[in-house]
Each structure stands twice: as C-alpha cells, then as structure tokens.
Amino acid sequence: MKERTLLVVVLVTALLVVAGIWVAQNVNLMPAEASTRAALVDQLFRAMLGLAAVIFLLVEGLLLFSVLRFRQPRGDDGDALPVHGNRALEIVWTLIPALIVIVIGFYSFRVLAASEIREENPLVVNVRSRQFAWTFEYPGTSVISSDLHLPVGRQVRFLITSDDVIHSFWVPEFRVKRDATPGQMAELLVTPTREGTYPVRCAELCGVGHAAMGLSSRVIVESDEAFQAWLTQAAALPADPIEAGRTLFKRYGCPACHALADAGAAGVVGPALDSLADPNGPHAHAHGGMDIRALVEQSVLDPSAAIAPGFADGLMPKDFGTRIPANELAILVDYLVAQK
Amino acid sequence: MTTATPALSPRRYFGWSTDHKVIGVQYLVTSFFFFLVGGAMAGMIRTQLLAPDSTLVSAEAFNRLSTNHGSVMLFLWILPVLAGLGNYLVPLQIGARDMAFPRLNALSFWLLVPAGLLMLASFFVGAAEAGWTAYVPLSISGPDGQTLWALSVILLGTSSMMGSINFVTTIFTMRAEGLTFWRLPLFSWSMLATSILVLTATPVLTAGLALIAMDRLVGTLFFSVPAGGDPILWQNLFWFYSHPAVYIMVLPAMGAISEIFPVFARKPVFGYRMIAVSSLAISLLGLTVWAHHMFTSGMDPRLRVPYMISTMIIAVPTGVKIFSWLATIWGGKIRLDTPMLFALGFISMFLIGGITGVFLAAIPVDLHVHDTYFVVAHLHFVLFGGSVSGAYAALYYWYPKITGRRFDERLGKVHFAANFIGTNLAYLPMFLAGLLGMPRRVVNYDPRFTELNQLASLGAFLLAVSVLPLLYNMIVSWVNGPKAGDNPWRARTLEWQGSSPPPVHNFDQPPVVTEGPYDYGEAEARSMMPSPAAAGD
Ligand SMILES: [Cu+2]
Numbered sequence: 101m102k103e104r105t106l107l108v109v110v111l112v113t114a115l116l117v118v119a120g121i122w123v124a125q126n127v128n129l130m131p132a133e134a135s136t137r138a139a140l141v142d143q144l145f146r147a148m149l150g151l152a153a154v155i156f157l158l159v160e161g162l163l164l165f166s167v168l169r170f171r172q173p174r175g176d177d178g179d180a181l182p183v184h185g186n187r188a189l190e191i192v193w194t195l196i197p198a199l200i201v202i203v204i205g206f207y208s209f210r211v212l213a214a215s216e217i218r219e220e221n222p223l224v225v226n227v228r229s230r231q232f233a234w235t236f237e238y239p240g241t242s243v244i245s246s247d248l249h250l251p252v253g254r255q256v257r258f259l260i261t262s263d264d265v266i267h268s269f270w271v272p273e274f275r276v277k278r279d280a281t282p283g284q285m286a287e288l289l290v291t292p293t294r295e296g297t298y299p300v301r302c303a304e305l306c307g308v309g310h311a312a313m314g315l316s317s318r319v320i321v322e323s324d325e326a327f328q329a330w331l332t333q334a335a336a337l338p339a340d341p342i343e344a345g346r347t348l349f350k351r352y353g354c355p356a357c358h359a360l361a362d363a364g365a366a367g368v369v370g371p372a373l374d375s376l377a378d379p380n381g382p383h384a385h386a387h388g389g390m391d392i393r394a395l396v397e398q399s400v401l402d403p404s405a406a407i408a409p410g411f412a413d414g415l416m417p418k419d420f421g422t423r424i425p426a427n428e429l430a431i432l433v434d435y436l437v438a439q440k
Numbered sequence: 441m442t443t444a445t446p447a448l449s450p451r452r453y454f455g456w457s458t459d460h461k462v463i464g465v466q467y468l469v470t471s472f473f474f475f476l477v478g479g480a481m482a483g484m485i486r487t488q489l490l491a492p493d494s495t496l497v498s499a500e501a502f503n504r505l506s507t508n509h510g511s512v513m514l515f516l517w518i519l520p521v522l523a524g525l526g527n528y529l530v531p532l533q534i535g536a537r538d539m540a541f542p543r544l545n546a547l548s549f550w551l552l553v554p555a556g557l558l559m560l561a562s563f564f565v566g567a568a569e570a571g572w573t574a575y576v577p578l579s580i581s582g583p584d585g586q587t588l589w590a591l592s593v594i595l596l597g598t599s600s601m602m603g604s605i606n607f608v609t610t611i612f613t614m615r616a617e618g619l620t621f622w623r624l625p626l627f628s629w630s631m632l633a634t635s636i637l638v639l640t641a642t643p644v645l646t647a648g649l650a651l652i653a654m655d656r657l658v659g660t661l662f663f664s665v666p667a668g669g670d671p672i673l674w675q676n677l678f679w680f681y682s683h684p685a686v687y688i689m690v691l692p693a694m695g696a697i698s699e700i701f702p703v704f705a706r707k708p709v710f711g712y713r714m715i716a717v718s719s720l721a722i723s724l725l726g727l728t729v730w731a732h733h734m735f736t737s738g739m740d741p742r743l744r745v746p747y748m749i750s751t752m753i754i755a756v757p758t759g760v761k762i763f764s765w766l767a768t769i770w771g772g773k774i775r776l777d778t779p780m781l782f783a784l785g786f787i788s789m790f791l792i793g794g795i796t797g798v799f800l801a802a803i804p805v806d807l808h809v810h811d812t813y814f815v816v817a818h819l820h821f822v823l824f825g826g827s828v829s830g831a832y833a834a835l836y837y838w839y840p841k842i843t844g845r846r847f848d849e850r851l852g853k854v855h856f857a858a859n860f861i862g863t864n865l866a867y868l869p870m871f872l873a874g875l876l877g878m879p880r881r882v883v884n885y886d887p888r889f890t891e892l893n894q895l896a897s898l899g900a901f902l903l904a905v906s907v908l909p910l911l912y913n914m915i916v917s918w919v920n921g922p923k924a925g926d927n928p929w930r931a932r933t934l935e936w937q938g939s940s941p942p943p944v945h946n947f948d949q950p951p952v953v954t955e956g957p958y959d960y961g962e963a964e965a966r967s968m969m970p971s972p973a974a975a976g977d
C-alpha cells in the first residue's frame with residue numbers, strides 16, 4: 101500500500117514536470133520580440149509560465165480529484181476521520197514554494213541587470229510627452245518627429261520627460277515601459293533587434309486623450325542606412341526660403357510661446373511676431389534706429405538685451421545661439437522680417 | 441435551544457440601531473446596493489469595449505465610469521460587505537453579547553451612507569476621472585467631482601478605521617470563558633489580522649487624500665510640480681494603503697471559506713494554527729511591498745529588488761493556506777452545497793490571481809505588463825474570483841443563521857455556475873490582451889484586440905445576469921423559504937450553537953468553551969455549548 105502511494109506520487113510529479121516543460125517551450129503569449137531585452141524577458145516569462153503550469157495543474161488537480169473521490173455517501177451523516185495536521189507535510193509545502201520564489205527572484209534579478217547594461221556610443225533620443233502626443237527629438241540634429249525611427253542593432257538611450265501629467269512610454273515589442281513624470285527626466289535603455297513597425301502606447305491614464313495617445317505614434321526600426329537617410333531627409337530644409345523659415349520656426353519650438361499667422365502659431369507666452377519690420381507696428385519700441393535684421397537676431401540670441409514691453413525677462417530660452425546653426429538662423433531671421 | 445426567538449420586525453433594519461446583528465445586515469444590504477451600481481458601470485464599460493472604435497460612451501464619460509467603477513467596487517462593496525459579515529459574526533463566534541463599542545459601530549455604518557451618496561452625487565458636478573488611483577498631477581486638475589471623491593474616500597477610510605478599532609478590542613477583550621486564541625474560529629482570526637492592517641495602513645491614505653483635497657480646495661501646492669511638489673510622493677502614500685487593501689479585502693474571505701471547508705468535508709481544519717498564523721504573516725508582509733506598483737515610475741533602482749523579494753515571499757503564506765484547505769477536504773465526506781461550491785470556486789480562481797501576482801512581482805516582466813490589461817485580469821481574479829466568491833460563499837453559508845430560513849439550493853447552484861463561467865470568460869482573455877499590448881483604462885483600442893474584448897464583454901454580461909438568481913433567492917427565501925432550524929449545516933463553531941436567527945442578546949448565559957471549533961469526527965459536539973444554566977430553559 102505504501103509503495104503504491106509512493107509510485108503514484110512519483111508518477112504524478114513526473115507528469116507535472118513534463119507538462120511544465122512542454123508549456124515553457126511551446127506556449128507563446130507575447131508579441132514579436134524586437135529588442136535584446138525582449139529576448140531576456142521572454143526567457144524568464146516562459147520559465148515562470150512552466151512553473152505556473154505545474155502549480156496550477158497540481159492545485160486544480162487535487163481540488164477536482166478530492167471533489168470527485170471524497171463525497172459523502174447518501175444517507176451517511178457521520179464525520180470523516182479527524183486529521184488535524186501533519187508537521188512534515190506542512191514544512192514541505194512551506195519550503196518548496198519558498199524555494200521556488202527565491203529561484204524566480206534570483207533569475208529576475210539577473211535578467212534585470214542584464215537588460216540594463218550600457219553599451220558604447222548609444223543613440224540618444226529625447227522622448228517628450230504632453231496631453232496627448234509623443235514627440236521624439238534627436239539631439240545634435242534638428243529632427244523632431246511624432247514617429248520614432250530607430251536603427252536596428254544600436255543601443256538607444258531614451259531620455260523621457262513630460263510637459264504636463266504622468267504618461268508612460270511603452271513599446272510592447274520592446275517589452276518595456278517607463279513613466280514620463282513631470283519634473284523628472286527618466287532614462288531607458290533599449291537595443292532594437294528586429295526591423296519592423298510597432299506601436300508606441302501610453303500606459304498611464306493621462307486624461308481624455310489617453311487611448312488616442314496610445315494609438316497615435318509608431319516606432320519604425322530600420323537598417324542603419326535607412327535610418328540615416330530618414331534623418332537627413334527629415335532634417336533637410338525646403339528650397340523656398342519662406343517655406344524653409346516656417347519649418348525652422350516650428351522645428352525650434354517658437355510656436356509654443358509666440359503667435360505668428362503665417363506659421364499658424366498661437367503661443368501667448370511671448371509677443372506675437374507678425375509685422376516685426378513695421379516701424380509703427382507693435383514692435384516699434386525695439387527699433388531705436390537699429391537695423392531690423394540685427395535687432396531680430398539679437399532678440400533670438402540674447403533675449404535679455406531688450407525686453408518687449410509687457411513681457412517678462414527670462415522666459416525666452418537663452419541657448420538658441422548654440423542650438424541654431426548660423427545658416428539656419430539667417431533663414432529664420434529673413435523669414436520673420438518678411439512677415440507683414 | 442436557548443430561547444424562543446423574539447419576533448423580528450423588519451423595521452429595525454431601517455434605522456439607528458446599536459445591535460451588531462442589525463448593523464451587520466445593514467452593511468450587507470447597503471454594500472450589495474453599491475455592488476449593483478458598480479456592476480452597472482462595468483456593464484457600460486464592457487458594452488463600450490465591444491468594438492475597438494465604439495463611440496457609445498465618450499472618452500470623458502469612460503474615464504469617469506472606470507474611475508468610479510473601481511472606487512465603488514472596492515470602497516463601497518467589498519470592504520463593507522466584509523465588514524458586515526465581521527459585524528454579524530465576530531461577537532457570535534466569540535460568545536460576546538455585542539461589539540465592544542456598539543455606538544461607534546453604528547457610527548461606522550452610518551458614515552458609509554453619506555460617503556456613498558457623495559461619491560454617486562459627484563456625477564452631477566463632473567465625476568472623478570483620474571482613475572481610482574487618482575495619480576497626481578492629473579487628479580489635481582480634474583472636475584469638482586474629484587474633490588467629492590476624495591472627501592468620500594476619507595469618510596470611508598474613517599469608517600473602516602473605527603470598525604477596526606472595534607474588532608480588535610472586541611476580539612481581545614470579549615471572548616467567552618475558555619475561548620483561547622488557539623480556539624478562535626478562523627474567520628475571527630482573519631478579522632483580527634485585517635483590522636490590524638487597516639489600522640496601520642488606512643491613516644496614510646486618508647492623510648494623502650487630505651493633501652489632495654487641500655490642493656484642490658484651498659490652493660496648497662503639495663502636489664504642484666512647478667512649485668516643487670513630487671508626484672511620486674502621492675504614489676507612495678497611495679500604495680502604502682492600497683496594496684495592503686488587497687489583503688484587507690481578501691483575508692476575511694479566506695477566513696470565511698476556512699469555516700466552510702471543515703463543515704462541508706466533515707473534517708477538522710488541517711493545520712489550523714498555520715492558517716491562523718499565515719493571516720498575520722500576510723498582514724505584516726503586506727506592509728512591506730507597496731512599491732511593487734512603482735517599478736516603472738522612477739524609484740531608486742537599488743530599492744526595486746527588495747520590493748520584488750518581499751512581494752514574492754507573500755506567495756508562501758498564501759500557498760500554505762491553499763494547501764491546508766486542500767488537505768482539509770482530502771479524505772473528507774464532501775457535500776457540494778452552494779457555500780461549498782463557492783468556496784471551492786474561490787480556491788480555483790484565486791489561485792490564478794495569486795500565480796499571476798508573482799509574474800507582476802518579477803520586475804522585468806512587470807516592466808512589460810504594468811498598467812495593462814494583464815493587471816486588470818490579475819486584480820479581478822484576486823478580488824472577484826477571490827474576495828467576491830468568498831463573500832458569496834459566506835452569504836449562503838450564514839444565510840440560515842441570519843434569516844432562520846433555507847435558501848433555494850437549485851438557484852444557488854445556477855448562480856454558482858453562471859458566476860464561475862462568467863468570471864473565467866470575462867477575465868482570462870484580458871491576460872492575453874495585456875501581454876500582447878493593450879493598456880488599461882482605454883476607451884478605444886487597437887482592432888487586433890477585438891476578439892479578446894468581445895469574449896471579455898460576454899463574460900461580463902453573464903456575470904451581470906448571474907446576480908438575478910442570487911437576488912431572487914435571497915429575497916424570496918427570506919419571506920417564503922422553509923425554516924432552517926438552528927444549525928442546518930451541523931457546524932461546531934459557537935455562532936451555530938444558539939438559535940437561528942439569534943436572540944437580541946445573542947446568548948442568555950455567557951457560553952463556556954471547552955474545545956476547538958473544528959473537532960469534526962471527535963465525540964459529539966459537547967464543546968462550544970452555551971453553559972448548562974442556559975440550556976435547560
Ligand atoms: Cu498619455
């Protein structure tokens with residue numbers, strides 16, 4: 101009798117282990133694996149899924165078996181044999197789960213450490229979020245885009261910020277998300293490994309546009325050549341000087357603070373920039389005999405030199421001089437002066 | 441039999457009463473009303489999500505519905521229904537005439553009513569729409585209803601703390617002669633563990649809510665980012681309460697099914713002390729894990745691993761409970777009456793919630809599934825498959841105690857079947873949707889998730905229908921059901937040893953306890969009897 105029990109226990113255990121291994125190897129519940137991190141996370145996930153299958157089958161199996169096997173016969177009013185406990189059994193079912201979670205914890209830690217290793221020369225991308233859109237900036241270039249283009253195989257260092265409430269930058273195919281919290285800059289390392297187009301989601305409730313924000317942007321992982329080509333094309337300026345000026349005005353974020361009819365801009369932090377050159381216009385205060393081009397250039401490079409009446413000093417960024425190359429500045433100034 | 445039951449006028453349930461049994465029923469009925477309200481909101485949500493680009497519900501209305509669905513279900517249904525069971529049962533289980541502070545007890549119930557009305561009334565001024573988690577700064581700028589929401593939850597927290605003071609004092613000071621802690625029924629043990637947890641964690645939430653309310657009402661800047669406020673502070677305050685809240689909502693349900701297994705398997709509880717102690721262990725560990733909700737929000741990277749470990753360790757005492765329950769029914773003489781079915785359903789569904797909780801604790805996996813439908817599925821398996829199943833099991837099990845009537849067993853089984861199928865149908869597909877990339881709290885979604893969402897909605901509709909046999913059964917059986925007798929399940933805990941329903945003062949003579957509560961298979965229940973002086977009557 102004892103030997104039979106032992107045999108059954110060994111057999112059931114073996115069956116459960118086989119089932120667990122089968123699940124770990126054959127069940128895939130994840131989307132495409134598009135980053136080095138995704139591969140690591142999926143390994144961990146599958147191992148856990150296998151273990152989960154074993155525990156699930158064991159518990160539900162015991163439950164079903166008991167319900168089917170140990171029923172009170174009709175007409176029997178008596179109690180079952182009283183068993184109050186079993187020290188050995190209780191120790192076993194405390195220790196084994198403890199062991200399992202320790203192993204999972206250790207494995208998770210290893211995966212976490214491995215997925216956050218820094219590589220040489222990462223591509224830096226600024227991820228900016230606001231209600232309800234993502235914008236991706238590529239420092240060192242003038243490119244600002246609502247789709248995220250990435251070269252395959254090179255580590256990306258995302259610097260994630262928010263202009264208003266908390267958002268969460270999530271690319272399911274990369275298996276990672278990071279909250280964009282106002283007042284903080286979050287860092288996230290990802291190395292894309294698979295070319296393709298994937299969604300960028302917003303995972304943190306951020307207001308009425310939350311769902312729309314998670315459906316609006318895409319990440320395009322492409323070959324390095326394709327990426328470089330996109331970068332040049334996205335940075336290039338139209339041949340027509342007015343169109344080029346308008347592009348630059350938007351690219352450097354002037355519309356956030358200034359209104360300008362031609363660019364469809366409606367910012368209210370700074371003065372409207374229409375009819376700068378009109379000596380009787382709203383900007384007459386600044387002219388004071390100075391050449392209008394020099395004046396506008398000075399306003400952009402050194403905003404504190406002269407303050408437009410009714411507006412505060414210190415709001416207009418002082419670093420445009422380092423961010424806007426000389427040739428682009430010339431185009432931008434010509435464009436502004438040309439506005440009637 | 442102790443005394444003839446005094447005629448119970450239904451009127452006594454409608455006014456101020458300090459009788460714990462009346463208050464218990466008031467809690468049960470009120471919370472059930474809010475359950476229906478929260479369920480109606482869920483129904484609208486799941487109808488909207490039948491199609492990926494549905495416009496049935498506006499984005500604004502959707503956020504208001506999901507925020508209040510969560511808040512109503514947690515704060516106005518699960519917490520108070522369990523408080524109601526505790527109120528009704530703890531004094532009876534420990535042989536006391538009432539709770540330690542009967543008037544405080546009535547006050548905790550009567551705070552629930554205005555708090556609930558306040559939350560519902562917020563829909564008239566623009567309801568809260570920042571999620572039940574009310575993350576700042578979003579929750580600072582929302583409509584006026586957000587303020588009402590915060591005030592309502594402050595009231596509910598206060599009510600819950602008052603109730604807990606009462607439970608702790610009652611259990612410590614009012615146990616019958618001979619009722620040592622190692623003879624305390626497991627449901628009362630779980631209420632003790634829960635109350636300790638409430639008293640530790642709830643003040644932190646109410647303090648945080650007071651800060652939000654002040655930011656909104658009097659212009660303080662605790663959470664204003666330009667003024668140097670820290671959004672992460674709120675997350676710490678919120679989760680310091682809201683993770684333990686999960687245990688606050690599941691421990692009493694575990695206590696209830698721990699009472700049910702021995703009765704319906706006719707066997708003593710296996711490992712009684714381990715089950716009792718594991719409740720305390722879960723309470724204490726539960727206080728150390730809150731930041732597992734914040735792995736993506738920029739906490740110090742070195743702090744993440746300790747939180748992962750403590751979270752995973754909680755699986756151990758939880759596992760102890762599950763295995764002890766299985767060992768209790770193993771070799772028993774099982775009867776599949778409705779309470780037992782729901783108790784078994786609890787194990788089979790809570791198990792899924794528990795296992796997926798370990799997935800969420802594993803940081804690398806969490807960074808993928810956090811704030812997705814995977815979490816929605818997980819929390820519903822814990823709270824609906826777990827807590828609500830436990831509450832149903834308890835309602836059916838103690839129904840004859842409370843009403844003196846038997847409910848219709850067939851309707852009970854229909855309810856169980858619909859509830860079991862509905863729960864799995866509603867929440868299993870959500871795991872997959874989350875893993876594949878569907879964020880939570882979205883009014884529209886990527887069309888690739890359409891089928892999964894339709895299955896989930898189908899399950900939700902089945903759950904809605906499943907409440908009908910329950911309601912009908914509970915109401916009609918109270919009026920028309922056959923008399924149950926004092927102890928229809930032949931249980932051995934103290935609350936079943938007097939008449940059903942109990943007389944106003946519970947016990948005419950203070951009972952004396954001479955044995956443990958689950959000595960099935962031992963000599964005929966001579967234990968737990970009210971003292972001989974009362975028995976002669
Ligand atoms: Cu967002």
Ligand SMILES: [Cu+2]
Binds near residue numbers: 729730
């Ligand atoms: Cu938690």
